Amino acid sequence: MALLEVKDLKVRVEEREILHGLTLTVNEGEVHAIMGPNGSGKSTLSHVIAGKPGYEVTDGQILFKGEDLLEMEPDERAAKGVFLAFQYPVEIPGVATMNFLRTALNAQRKARGESEYSTPDFLKKVREVSKSLNIPQDMLKRGVNVGFSGGEKKRNEVLQMALFEPSLCILDEMDSGLDIDALRIAADGVNALRSPKRAMVVITHYQRLLNYIVPDVVHVMSRGRVVKSGGKELALELEASGYAQFEAA
């Protein structure tokens, strides 16, 4: 079943059109990779799906589980199961990671009409999840991402993904700023979350990440459109031949 349907999406930022009619369908259980050069509109797509302010949708549609996503506030989208793992997770000084996780999780549950987690239940859950991701408890006591290494920040994103259990995960340039070991740890975390009910959209410049998170479908974006789609072998092909062939189009 189609989880995410982007239909002929046109998006402007300050009078300049970035996406010129993008179409993409992601089914439950699938992992899609979106590749493309700088400025092709990959991050714009992820931001528009998540609802970041500053983008104007001039045409087209985004359906999530059949509902019009563009009609929803960004926090409603989160509660419905849209999760964006940020390329550069922000620091929030003075807000303990543990407190942040609980506030966010309970806000989502409340929005869905579910009961909020009690402190002991929450602690139990967060311990379980962080243990499976090899995240030390002491990291959870620090301010959100404050003084975290690049690897820790990405692991914190994966931790939230595991905790919030979204049905759509968008990973924006997860490999940026990570060394090979940190990348492997983060990718292992992501792979553990693959499930038949959950879809993932992995945005990346490089094929390297896709050695760790193997996609079902690969899309190539150029100048605000999907110009080619294929299986995982398409990524390898791109690695060899580069994006130049699409730039001319």
Added chain:
Amino acid sequence: MPAVQETVERVKRIDVDQYRYGFETLIESDKAPKGLSEETVKFISEKKNEPAWMLQWRLEAYRRWLTMTEPTWARVDYPKIDFQDLYYYAAPKPKKTVSSLDEIDPEILKTYEKLGIPLREVAMLEGVEPKVGEEDPARRKIAVDAVFDSVSVATTFKAELKKAGVIFMPISEAIREHPELVQKYLGSVVPTSDNFYATLNSAVFSDGSFVYVPPGVRCPMELSTYFRINERNTGQFERTLIIADKGSYVSYLEGCTAPQRDENQLHAAVVELVALDDAEIKYSTVQNWYPGNSEGKGGIYNFVTKRGDCRGANSKISWTQVETGSAITWKYPSCILRGDNSRGEFYSIAISNGFQQVDSGTKMIHLGKNTSSRIISKGIAAGKSQNTYRGLVTAHRKATGARNFTACDSLLIGDKCGAHTVPYIEAKNSSATFEHEATTSKISEDVLFYCIQRGLSQEEAVGLVVNGFVKDVLQQLPMEFAVEAQKLISISLEGSVG
């Protein structure tokens, strides 16, 4: 407003009796005529049954005040106050009794709910006839000296405090019952000639709290005062005096609310703290007076003089304030570090939204040897407000080994507000060590979006980020105050973004 069931209930009960006891005259006539003159000062003094020396003290202050002009150096802008167009004294009217919470303005109830004050306490505060309610023994005891309008109508927990030898009573009573203490200390920290507003207060102060903690006594409970302004056009002139004798300790909480109204209200309080050898005073304030409406109309003018004197060696005074209300705030809780090895602290959160103007900070005056001070100030400006930190750190010639650390951080929300930092630093001897750090930052769209993407609403996100920003100061507040202050901060910033 750390409202605790049992204390509020007691206040409520005493309220009526005390009122009958103290004010048998007709209520309507218990208001001084409009304007300020020697007659007004005499009227107030007479109402309070004050001894002659007190009247004399007031009159001297009044005559001095006539020669003074309003200070204009603060970064606040407001229409000129007509001091002859104000009432300077009003005794409380009996509260209108309502039979159920349904009769109370739903807006007010909403605010109480947001502050997390249980409804049974709201019932007390709003004057709903008390029903037999269950006590909540888990909460810590707080003694409340309630100030409704200008007269302290009740003081609770007197017995227990008496056992410890602590004196906690309205200052009007202390003037009659403990004249030796009042005469010795009143005006000894903030002299009657100190500044325009302090002098005005000295002439017309209506009431306030008096605390004396005897040598070696650790006050057995937090002392707390509620301030409420109910009378239209009535200036509030509170006077508080706290004395911690040698080796004693006291923590005092002050919280304020005021109902909405159109006219500006003048408030000029004076607070004096005296800490003798080895004594410690911790003074915490949560201030959320009416800040004016969305067009900047109305709101309280708050011109406060708060000063602590670390008179004895090894004494310590700590000010913690959460300022969210008032249209104009002009307030600099300060410490005079007179005793050797004495220590002063100032922790402040000042939030301005809408059209609020805040000019607040502190003075740390190092006079004794090896004195130390610490200033942590967090200013948050939103809406069209202006938020200024103004601070003075000074070391006297003889204050060898003086140390100060200052950190001033400002956070801007939106692009129509302003944050300003005006530090004055003076070291008159070469052994002083002063450190000053200051930052100004904007609340970042990226940080807000990150929080919202995780499921928080815009307002929850702002509240979370701001509470993180002020965490260092919140930690200085007593527990129940901290919880309320945290909620208050979020409420104060509602509608500040988007």
